[in-house]
Amino acid sequence: MPESDPEAEFDMALARAGLVAPPERRAAMIEGFRAWCEMRKLLNEPMPLATEPAFGLRQPAGPR
Numbered sequence: 001m002p003e004s005d006p007e008a009e010f011d012m013a014l015a016r017a018g019l020v021a022p023p024e025r026r027a028a029m030i031e032g033f034r035a036w037c038e039m040r041k042l043l044n045e046p047m048p049l050a051t052e053p054a055f056g057l058r059q060p061a062g063p064r
Contacts, residue, residue, distance in 0.1 A: 006034050 010033045014021055021029050 006030065006037060009033075009037070 007030060010021075010030050013033070
């Protein structure tokens with residue numbers, strides 16, 4: 001599978017949202033986008049069953 005181009009993905013995301021990055025802010029925004037892409041890879045990894053959110057604390061039932 002070919003490597004994706006983060007700058008092209010960034011441009012597509014902006015276009016889908018109808019946004020324009022000011023030229024003076026583009027470098028910082030791409031840096032943030034690349035960091036988000038790395039975080040997204042980590043979040044897409046499967047979690048052990050013991051740490052799945054479904055096994056978290058249960059909230060008490062509210063008044064009905």
